[in-house]
Amino acid sequence: MSFIPYGKQDITQQDIDSVVSVLTSDYLTQGPKVPAFENALCQYTGSKYALAVNSATSALHIACLSLGLGKGDWLWTTPISFVASANCGLYCGAKVDFVDIDPLTYNLCPSALEEKLKQAEQQNRLPKVIVAVHLCGQSCDMKSIKRLADQFNVRVIEDASHAIGGKYLGEAIGGNQFADITVFSFHPVKIITTAEGGVATTNCQDLAQKMELFRSHGVTRDSDLLQNEADGAWYYEQLALGFNYRMTDLQAALGLSQIQRLDEFVSKRHELSRRYDSALAGLPVRLPQKHEDTYSGLHLYVIRLKLDEIELTRKQVFDQLRQADIGVNVHYIPIHTQPYYQDLGFSRGDFPQAEKYYAEAISLPMFHLMTEAQQSRVIDALKSIVGPS
């Protein structure tokens, strides 16, 4: 029996041809493919601006910088995410704190947020930025988060690394109706891929200009931005301390080719999810909740074991699935329990809903090329481990 990964890219001959044609063209990077990919992302999401970069981590960093996050500021996010959602605040010299999750959606909980904002206001330590992570591809309750953000004058970044192709209230995620900036990841385990890569979308010209500077050394040739008279056609100015976070044309060509199949990728994920939903319905597991406001990108299919109804621990169930060559995974270890964050002063017990979720969660394999037979193997294995004997 062969190993079934939890996620895997789908690369076609068209994808390969697109990349090879860039390889034999004049520009391997900083050519026409990056702006073309950015245009395609604007078209798809409905956002005005898109800045493609070399990872979602870089996109989060320049998003925070463009919002002015710095020393003395706070960034808040959810403990149930990849560490990058929080690290971006630390990169800027800001302090990071967390808001516990909603026990049904597993996303940042708006009522916990409201309570924490009220306390922070009294202590004069309101955050500058909230990073709302759309876990598994399902949008956070952005209406509530945006209402609170406006009330307390906080800026919002959507970390939609899991969510490209998803919708919130009928609109594509990334359109920024409820956020200042949205970030997507194109790592191969995500929904579409550029190998490494990410993007930040925004409707604000000022934020777009700042992110463009931070993406490439803080340097510009744009005559509208230059502070001095140009010395000549070679002239450029460094206006900020930026980085080299650029995406290459090779990556953008792959992204352009992949985005054509994005809707097909997401609808296949929904097909797989529906089959899991019906096949696992009788088992002692909690299946993913689908909120009526959302159409998920379905990067992940996470089940929660009802540990009081089975004799096994999460680790035992996980290990038995791995022994059956099923590449289950866990998303995520609560960020505040990581040693690095414990050294910053966080403790176990700080965010009980997140920690309870972590004790029960297992991500089942789900990817575009997953066959019915592979999915049956996952279902049968899980049934034989936790089902009635």
Ligand SMILES: *Cc1c(COP(=O)(O)O)cnc(C)c1O
């Ligand atoms: C994958 C991921 C990231 C980081 O993406 P990279 O493109 O690998 O930098 C950030 N946040 C979340 C929620 C992710 O899943």
